[in-house]
Amino acid sequence: MAPLVQEVHFPQLHIPITIDRKFPVLPAGPIPASPGDSLYLSNLDDMIGARVFTPTVYFYKSNSLTSESRSLADVLHDALAAVLVPYYPLSGRMRETKNGKLEIFFEAGQGAIMVEAHSKMVLADLGDLTVPNPGWQPLVYRFPNEEPYKILDMPLLIAQVTMFSCGGFSLGLRLCHCICDGLGAMQVLRAWAATTKSGTLAIDPEPCWDREIFRPRAPPVVKFPHIEFRRIDDGSSLTKSLWIAKPVQRCYKISPEFQARVKTLAKEEAFPCTTFDAMAAHIWRSWVKALDVKPEDYQLRLTFSVNGRQKLKNPPLKDGFYGNAVCVACAVSSVSELIGGSLSNTASLVHEARLGVSEEYLRSTIDYVEVHRPMRLEFGGKLTITQWTRFSIYESADFGWGRPLYAGPIDLTPTPQVCILLPGGESDPSGTMVVCICLPKSASEKFRELFSLID
Template sequence: MASSSSPSSSSSVQELHFPPLNIPITTSRPVHVSPAGPIPAEFGHSLYLSNLDDIIGARVFTPTVYFYRSDFFNPDDEKPVVRTLREALAAVLVPYYPLSGRLREAMNGKLEVFFGPEQGALMVEAYSEMALAELGDLTVPNPAWAPLIYVFPDEEPYKVLDMPLLIAQVTVFSCGGFSLGLRLCHCICDGLGAMQFLGSWAATAKSGTLIAKPDPVWDREVFRPRDPPAVKFPHVEFMKIDDESSLTMSLWQEKPVQRCYRVSREFQARLKAVAQFSDRFTCTTFDAMAAHIWRSWVRALDVKPLDYRLRLTFSVNARQKLKEAPLRDGFYGNVVCLACATSSVDELVNGRLSDTARLVREARIDVSEEYLRSTIDYVEVDRPRRLEFGGKLTITQWTRFPIYETADFGWGRPVYAGPIDLTPTPQVCVLLPEGEAEPSGRTVICICLPEFATGKFTELLCSGVGDRLPSAGGGAEGV
């Protein structure tokens, strides 16, 4: 059954539906993929990870899936897809050799990459008797795709120690199409770093010879903490907040459901016009979208009490902010800071969209080189041991990643590239690009909610309740 789009009060926002599925697969024994040549790391060698790599939110695997139809396959090519991908991965693991190591805890619980007897990435070959067409609309992330990403039997949640840092599952479907399910450890690279690695792997598979441009750069020592550490900001994003609100109970009492929405370029522009809070400052599309999603989410959940302080966190790429010590081209480690906007429930649900957008903008521009250094020092002084969810929504922006362009392994752009299931972390919202070759400017919003709040959230997201959206030819009103 294909997904469908529900009409809404704004034709510029469509709720996307995905079918319930049971994907039967047969998997082969996992195979370790070692670098195809010598690497500059011997048995017993270790590599330094910065505190940005070792931040508590990075101690996860980022699961993604890529679908490829059989349209671009060469019938005269006798080399199987799995073999092509495995040989290219082995080749690219030479310059990206840290991905063949393992993580272990060193002094004070800090992580490092270690090269021991268990090395290499992991690749699993799978087969399904289903055809890709039976999976429905492949442009809408579906939690039912979970079997396409390999997880060890009885694997503990959030386990990263002694695990392969790259786990790949290639599932070939009866129609000849296939999926590539990846789990990449966030400690090794951020989103842009992952795109750099993926691009090298894809280019190598496509050409049949190693391509690594730019040359990968490790250099994690450039983010060593200062001596003594100098924490110059409160870093509310990491603070433990007593959850005296109804928020967490609403989200975790019952299993949340994933909802996806396609938002047009025109709706985003109109929302931005409403959120524009000053002639002196420019409100970005992200500022407006994040503010609107945050307010709609909190309103739909009917969070109480009204004086409870809420947090909105989101990652900011700090590469361009490093003026004193710019990074070398090819650096693929974590260079993101967690920005944090705060508001009471009352200010959020009863205030203007422009006020919320201003909070998002201020949190975004507050991320500076000094803020990055302060974050590094904060983690050094008080290394957080657990993720704090109190009063928090986290928005992750993937719309600027060239994920579709990067992932052409020789069989064309993927039909879909991105995450599949947000429900294990229901306080996360992801903004995804659409996969068309010609950019439409449309964004797909994926978010988790308890079932009782889904209808209200859809209504609020589509209509911009509380602020009057301007007509196509008019100015912003009601702000």
């Protein structure tokens, strides 16, 4: 019987690749934007946390769609070119306007970028293809001397196809988060995959831009303190522990039985606790204990994204909207309360923060960004948990050669105060969750022990 919590070890890798060619992907037909035109981005698209590229990688055993005469990159290029007609904003570029506000602009010859590469390695050399591995970085294209966090004047979608000598291959994607949130990215990916599979444009639902629905109020009305954005001088040992000591990425497979047990313990206060509430609380407490954060009266923050789609009634979002419709929720607790309090107390903080994201909270967030325009990420006393378990990432990435062996992120270490919850993957559809988190080596064994023992 598999353990309830299983740490998954992945090898340190050096993947030598050869880039064979790099070429633009232009929309295959006319689009409703001409050179000189621009598109409005909402303050949810424009938040400092969205000003990044989200890198993901997808591994496949083999490709059965292409003939000897057509490369896989050409097949994917043609399907993406077709998809870029309805999803034409992805063919533009990002620029700043007054006050640092972002918008998309269009000029001739922009488009997405496709990279074709190969490696002499085989997929079996890459280790466990069920959890992310920072060694996979070469499979996602970065421009030479590219600055960290650069999004201005960059292609908004960058795709790299890497062929391995066994016949398997990977698709590495970088998609600008300002264009779409996780659910929006799944919609774009699904359209590209369905179009590749069918050989003709296949999009359902029709994409909807409609960012003006999130315009700020005039005048802005900020009704909440929005501590998720507040700059806090980190007077704790937390930042020193994580950033000075080089953190390492750790991944744990969490069985459905363990998730259910954590949820049962978290529900002792008799509130309608979800699996996310319980697991987020358990991760937060284990993380703080393992890092031995001092002083004990220091206030810590747990932030996580809440999907606002179902909360919007006035007016509701149209079907096919693929922009950012997420809001950042924030739970606050002192170190001593996290260490000395119960799991259910912490879970109730997560629960209240999650339920606190209402339509009015989302509108207040938009107005807060309009007034303050935060231009730097704040890490003081913060852990951010990102939930990918509800994304249909494996189903969405079936281009016609079956679902990927692995679909998801690669490397958390550039942002060591982020924890990602991933689905168990194609090889384990039983409800297993994968928890990926960064810790200094000195704290990683303690975290595993604390996290595994909940009773």
